[in-house]
Amino acid sequence: MKQTFRWFGASDVVTLSDIKQSGATGVVTALHHIPNGEVWEIEEILKTKKAIEHVNLEWSFIESIPIHENIKLRQNDYKQRIENYKQSLKNIAKCGIKNVCYNFMPVLDWTRTHLFWKLEDGSTALRFDKVEMAVFEAFIMKRKDVENDYNKTILKKAEMRFNEMTSEEKQRLQDGILKGLPGTVDDLTIPKFKEMIAQYKDISHADLKANLSYFLNEIIPLAEQLGIKMAIHPDDPPFDIMGLPRIITSENDLEDLVGFIDSPSNGITFCTGSLGANPNNDLPKMIEKFKDRIHFLHLRNVKREADGSFYEDNHLAGSSDMYEIVKAVLKIEKARNIVLPMRPDHGHQMLHDLKNNNAYAGYSSIGRLKGLAELRGLELGILKSNTL
Ligand code: DNO
Secondary structure, X not given: OEEEEEOOOOOOOOOHHHXXXXXXXXXXEOOOOOOOOOOOOHHHHHHHHHHHHHOOOEEEEEEOOOOOHHHHHOOOOHHHHHHHHHHHHHHHHHOOOOEEEEEOOOOOOOOOOEEEXXXXXXXXXXXXXXXXXXXXXXXXXXXXXXXXXXOHHHHHHHHHHHHHOOHHHHHHHHHHHHEOOOOOOOEOOHHHHHHHHHOOOXXXXXXXXXXXXXXXXXXXXXXXXXXXXXXXXXXXXXXXEOOEOOOOOOHHHHHHHHHHOOOOOEEEEEEHHHHHOOXXXXXXXXXXXXXXXXXXXXXXOEEEOOOOOEEEOOOOOOOOOHHHHHHHHHHHHHHHOOOOEEEEOOOOEOOHHHHOOOOOOOOOHHHHHHHHHHHHHHHHHHHHOOOO
């Protein structure tokens, strides 16, 4: 696997030279300062590319060129937004960057209820707690029809939890959900958020899939011509939240995706954390099944709980078998004679990062470094054992 590390640009406390020391050879980043839906100009792309190459690293994957809400909704100026997207693809290709991660999650990107959840050893992890999500939806934002989406037991627990929470705790929960996680949407207020959600009122899963298919049929022929690989990121968490349809959550959804347009450019970011939160997903089997379409790997491991909650465990622990996952990846690399870019996704906040807490949630350096080191060792062990 090609070892890469995510970088959030000049404002990231984890610097390019830190990344260099992690042993990664590639960087995953985006032009985070360009508003969603605008064209990425060549000059801007080159500035970032040069900074990365200055420390002898490679810009391995763009994560992400985000998709404007009007494209997801196929409304208003969506045609112009698609033209902008195409222009961005032409521009990155001119700069020699040909790998693009994106997602098609409505309104929110990845969502957690806890950004710094304390583990027994004193480090902190990201967590999605079903009851706290219900607290937010039912009692903080007071979403209409919320009782259709949670069972009575969860709603009862949520009510009790809400009544026990201090105002700081309520604010922490709201901020964690609405203050745009790294690399995602802008910070939102509750009224703005409600307004954005309302736009999806009449959009079913099938409608959103149709809009994704439309978008892909617009851009994939161009991407193919330019030699660009598009790699969709699965929805995280892999189930509906806030009454919004989530459409890339399972093997069936990925089958639909690859069927929307048959092209090697229409590919997948195989995120073992997002897909791993759905207990029905057999990750090694899915890697084998979508072997020709997986262009990028996010490796991490979630520990699932009975009610649908999960937290992010160590990369080699958690509910998914990372040994079988990496083995499946190495098999497809061998079969396709390629090296797939991989990044250790998220990490615990630990050691010095606990004192110097300025990194983006999930993206402090030491936890990811630990994840990368473990994954690197796992890969080496599998390769040396000749079991592929
Ligand atoms: C979370 C990330 C996602 C991802 C986007 C891709 O840590 O994996 O935010 O970057 O969904 O578009």
